[in-house]
Amino acid sequence: MTERGPEQPSDESALYVFAVCEAPDPAAFSGLPGVAAGEPLRRLPFGELAAIVQTVRAADFTDEVWQARMSDRDELERYARAHHDVVSAAAASCPTVPLPLATLYHGEARARQSLLDEATRFRAALERTAGHAEWGVKVYATAPPAPDPAPDPAPLRTENAAPRSRPAPGAGLAYLERKRGVQAQRERRHEDSLRVAEAVDSGFQDLAAAGRRLRLHTPGLEENGSLQVLNATYLVAKHRTTELEALTRTLRDTTGARIDVSGPWVPYSFVGEV
Known part of the structure; x- marks a missing residue:
């Protein structure tokens, strides 16, 4: 599902998707920074479900940049923790399907359509894990x-040496x-x-x-x-x-x-x- 290219203009934005929920309460994650400081976390409705998303700089998630980040243990841990904090906050308020780290789309329209295409699978996962x-x-x-x-x-015994035990x-x-x-x-x-x-x-x-x-x-x-x-x-x-x-x-x-x-x-x- 991740749409990440080799290089993106520094001013182009992308949509980072953390999780899919049934009815997320915006207050549950309103105070969290997510993975892009200064950008608010928000809901992206699609069908009967909604995704928790955040606008990020596309240039921060190119293949080259992300591979470098994956090799930096401290940097990777920071992003993983930020991702997990948002998912956990959402899950505390309603059934939630966490998405993999660094799931991105180029624009809300493409994100909404891709998520809609997977709505049946999301619904099955929500039913399987709700209350668990x-x-x-x-x-x-x-x-x-x-x-x-x-x-x-x-x-070994040599010719001139005394026998050893x-x-x-x-x-x-x-x-x-x-x-x-x-x-x-x-x-x-x-x-x-x-x-x-x-x-x-x-x-x-x-x-x-x-x-x-x-x-x-x-x-x-x-x-x-x-x-x-x-x-x-x-x-x-x-x-x-x-x-x-x-x-x-x-x-x-x-x-x-x-x-x-x-x-x-x-x-x-x-x-x-x-």
Whole structure:
């Protein structure tokens, strides 16, 4: 949906679209700066729905400028936060479908027509997520121990050198046995971790209207020596928040795993491709 060109005259404007709503209250986002300081946020009606929009300089969102902004972590975070603040404010007042960061159109007429073309999909997403919030769930398990280091090899004896001590008979075999034991323990812990992940996911799936398992974070250990075994997000009815909190406590007790829950969030993960 984004209309962004390689280069735009510095005085040409574009329309930045944050979200689509059923009946947004302008007062909900009137004090927010959006992504263009000094330009007011406003509603753009199309059919029975409305978009939250803001006029921006087209030259600030060319492909070249936006790629440079994407490589600047602080700048990207600033825009992402501004975008999220507007979406969250709108969602607090009515059902809302967030649009991707930097969704732009060249003029209100083109924006309105493009949004109208997607009205059926927007309506389906609003019906699917109305009265629900997104919750993130991450599960961590204790990492298995590292194997013991290999025993020192038997030292070589030179012609004039005195013989040096050799490892005790059977040392190599004992090392191999320890290594096999560590490997077996590692496999058992891996299987246990998978069972924990499945149990937690199953519990939240039973409570949620929908759920998605996401790619695990980097396989490196956390500072406390734990390893992520589940990274998921769930769409939960707002009136079931207390049940979600109770379920989290129960799963922590029954699995013994570290379970981090974050939310409630605007249901970005469940609005579909819009």
